[in-house]
Amino acid sequence: MGNPTLPSALFASLAPADGPKLLDDAERLLRDGNPEAADLRLSRAIALAPADPRALGLAGVASHLSGRSDQALRRFGWTVHVAPGHAAAHNDLCEALRRRGRLEEALAHGRLAAALEPDRFDILYNLGIVYYDRLEIDRAILWERRAVRLAPEVPGPHFELAEGLLLSGCFPEGWQEYEWRFRLPGVPPPVPPSLLESGRPVPRPPWDGRPMPSERLLLIADQGFGDVVQFARYIPLAERLCPDFVIAGSPETLPILRQVSGGRRCHQDWESLPDFDRWCPLSGLPRLFGTTLATIPAEIPYLHADPERAAWWKERLDGLLPKGMQRIGLVWAGRPSHGNDQNRSMRLQQLKPLFDLDKVALVSLQVGPTQAEIGRYFGKAPLVNLGAGIGDFDDTMAILQSLDRLVSVDTAVAHLAGAMGVPTSILLPFAPDWRWLLKRGDTPWYPAVTLHRQTSPGRWDEPVRAMVASLRFRRR
C-alpha cells in the first residue's frame, strides 16, 4: 500500500524500475539549479521507495535549495533515520542543523560523518565550519587543513581555513588562503576576464605589490560595503607605490572611494575605465602589504563627512531631538541577503536595556525592511527614524558626525563610524567575522570601536547588557 496522501494515478503510471532514472534526473536538475523540478521527481521516487536514502537525501537538498529549511531538516533527519551508516546523510543533516544554530546536534552528526568516511573532504570541511561556529577555532583550522590536504584544488576549505587563521590573528598565512575567495562557487572574478585580455596578447597580470612608477594600477572595490570601508585605508599606501591608479567600484561605494583617492580616479562601470597594466582588489592589499596584527594601518579618521551635508543633517537633528541629550545612533540589522545575516543581525527590541537610559536620544540609521520595527518601538528614550531619509553613504557619514556614539551590529555603518573615529559599540555574534579577532574588546582596525561579543550562540542579552553598562560607566 502506498502513501495515502498521494493520488493513486501516480502509482499507476510508475513502476519501481523508474526510480533510479528519476533520481538521476533529479540530481541533474539540482546541479542545473532547478530544485523545484527536482523536487517533483523526488516526491515520485520517494513514493516508490520511501526508505531510499539517496532519494531522501536529494529531496533534502531540493528543499534546502528551495528555501524550505524546515522540510530540509525533516528530510535529512529521516535519511539518517533510515540509513544511520550513511555518511553523506549525516553530513547533510550536520549542515542543516548548523544553519539552524543547533550546533550541538550538528557537531554530533558532523563527527559521525567524519568517522564513517574520513576521506571525504566535504565532510571535513563542513565539520570545520561547525567548529568555527562553535568558536573552537583551533579545531576548525585543524579540520580545514585536513580537508585541504584531501582536496587541495577545492576553494571552500581554503577559504574557511583563511577565516579561521585570520580570526586567530595569523595574518600572513591567512591572507594567502584568503586569495581563494574569488574561486568559490558563484563568486565572479574581480575583473571580467575579457577586460583583462582586451588589447593585450597576454592577460593583464595581478599586481604583486612592487612599485610601478610608470604603469597604471586598477584597484577594485570588491566584497561588501564594510570591506570597502575597511580596506580603503590601503589606497593611499598603494598610491605611494603606484601614483597612477584608478578605482572601480559600485555607485554606492563612491562617497567612500572619492575621499581616499580623488573623485576623478573613480569609475562605476568597466566601460569607462582607462587602460591599465595591473590590477588588485582592495581586499588583496593587506596581503600585498604584509599586514600583521602589529602593522595594521590605522590612521583614523580616514573618512570624513561632507561639511555642507553634515550641517544640513545637524540642523535636522537639532530640530528633531531635544538639547542636552546624548545622541546614540542605532543599526540593528544588516543586509538580509548576507550569508551570515541571521547570526549578525538582531531585532530592535533586543536592545531594550538601552532604551531605559536617561538623557539619551536614539537615532536610527537602519535602512531596509527591518526599519519597520521602529513602528513598534515604545521605549523610554525618544527615537528618531532617519533611515527613511538616507540616500547614500554621504548621508550616513553626515549623520554619524552629529552623534555622540553609534551602537551597531556588524554592518557597513559600523565600519564607517570606525573609519571616521566616531565612538562606536559593535555587537558581535558568537562566531564573528574574521576581522574582529578573538576575545578582545577592542580592534586594531578601528581604535574608537568597542566590541561586545555574544557569550553563547544566538544570545544577545549578555553583550547588550555589557554595552549598556559600559555606556553608563562612561557617562559617570
Added chain:
Amino acid sequence: MPPLPDDRCGCGSGLRAVRCCRPTAVEPPSAPALDRIEARTERAADAFDRGDAATARRLCLKILDEAPAHADALTILACLLQISGPAEAAIAVLQRIRHLRPDDLNTTLDLARQLLRAARLPEAQAQARNAVRLDPGNPTSHAVLAMALTEGHQPHAGEFHYRQALALAGADAVTLANLAWNLKLQGRIDEARALYRQAAALDPAIFLTWLGWAQTEEAGRGLDTASRLLARARRIDPGHPIGGFEAALLGRQGAPEAALAVLEAAVGLDPAGLLEKGRLLDRLGRHDEAFAAMVAAKALIRQQGQGYAEPEASDLIARLGGFFIAPRLRLLPRPESPAAGAQPIFVTGAPRSGTTLVEQILSAHPAVAGGDELPALAQLVHRLPRLLDSPLAYPEALSELWMGDQRDGLDRLRDEYLRRARKLVPFRPGNRLFTDKMPFNELHLGLIALMLPAAPVVHVLRHPLDVVLSMMSHNLTHGFQCAADLETAARHCARVFELVGHYRREMPLRYLPLRYEDLVQEFEPNVRRLLDFVGLRFDRRCLRFDKNRRYARTASYAQVTEALYSRSLYRHRNYMRHLEPVIPILEPVIDSLGYSV
C-alpha cells in the same frame, strides 16, 4: 431604490418622499387649483394662530402635496415641526425654504438654531455666518453665531460675537449667561462667575443661568457653592432633568452612593445621566451594572444619530498611509523659514488615554500654555486643498508642494495652523509653548511633521482595553464618533495605531511614546523625561499638576484636579467578560505595546 409614490418621507415631515426630500417633477397647478391652495393656506395660517396644530399640519400637507415649493405652507409646517419635532424634519423643511428664499433672515436663523440643537455644528455655523452676512446689525444673528462657535470649540471667536450682540442690543440675562458659559469654556472662571452674578441679578428666574453658574463653580472647584446654586436652579424648575450633573457633583464630593440614589430616582435618564450612573457603579465595584448602564447610554446615543463614520475613517486612513511614504516624502520641500512666536506641543493619543493629565503637567510649567483640544489642525486639514489651490482632497492635495509656485506651501499651512491655534490658547506672560491635545491628532502625524518638523509630539499610550472601556463610559465625538459603540471604538483605535506605526516607519518624527501607566507608577522620572523631550528645564510645579488652577475643558477635568491616583490602572480587568468581543480586534495593538490580556 426610488420611493414608491405613496411612501412617507423618512425625515418625518409627514409629506410623501416624492414631495419632500426626494422630490420628483410636479406639473404647475392649474388656476382653480391655485385658488384652492391659497384658500387652504389662509385656513392653515388661521389654524396655526388659534393653536390648532393638527388642522394646520393637515392643510399644509395637502397644499405641499399639490405645490411642493409653496413657501408659506412650508413656513407654517416648519414652525409646527420646530415645536413638535422631529428635528430632522424641521431642518429638512427649513432647508427647502432657505433654498427658495436665500435672503430670508428668520429662516436662516431658525435653521441655524435647529442645526445647533441637532449638534450638526459645522452646518449650524455655516448658517449662522449666513445670518450675520445677511444682517450684521442684528444682535440675534451674532448671538446664534456665538453659540455655534462656542459649541464648535472656537470660544474665542464666539466671545467676540456675544459681545457684539450685547453691544447692539444692550445687556440681557440670556446673552450674559451664554457669554459666561463661553468664558467658562475658556477656563476664565472668575470672569464667568461675575457675568453669571450679573445675569442672575437681571433676571433671577432663568433656570439655565443657575445651572450654568453651578457648573462653573464646580469646574472652579467650588463644590459647596455649586451645590447651593444647583438647589436654586431646582427651585425654579423642579422638573428639569439635572440628575447627571447633580450626581457628578455628589460623586466629586465623595458621596457616590448618594449620587447613585439621585440617578436611580430620576425617570428616563438621558445618555449623560446613564454614563454618570455607569461611572458611579464602577466606583462602587458594581461592574456588571456599570457596564449595562454604559451600553444603555451608547444605545441611546446611537438612536440620536451618532455613530462611527467607518467608511470615511477607513478611507482617509488608507489614503494617509498611501500618501505618506518615504520615497515621496524625500521629494517634498521643508518649511522655508522658521516660525516665530509660541510653538505647539502636540499631546496625542486616543481619548481617555491620559492626554489631559499630560497637558495639565506641561501647562503647570511657566513656559507652557494649555491649549486644550484645539480644533485648529482639523480645520486646517479641511481647508488644506483650498490653501494649496488643489483640485485634490487631503492628503493628496499635498502633492501641490511639488509645484514651483507652491514651494512655500508648508510655511503657509504652518502659519495658518498657528494663527488658528493661537487664537484659542489662553496665553500668560512667559508662555513660549502651547499644548494642542486634540485626541486622535496622531492621524495627522505626517502633516504635523511636514509643516512643524521640530514640534514635539507626545503620544500618550494606555492599555487599549482600559482606553475603550473608558471611552464607553463617556460621550465622545472624537475619531469619527467611534465611541458610540464598544467595537467601533476598538476598530478605530486599532486603525489609528497601525497608521502611527506607518508614519514612524516612513518619516523622521519628534515623537515620544509615553505610557499612562508609567506616568502613574513612576511619576517624577516620567515628568522629567517629558520635560526633557519637549526641551524644558525641570520645574517642581509640574509635579503638582493637581494644584494647577487651569480648568481642563474636557471629560477628564475632574480627575486632573485630584492628586495622582492609580485606581484607573488596568480597570478593564473587572470587565473582561464584557470586553471579550473587542479582544481579537485589539490583541495586535496590545501585543505591540507589550501589554497583556
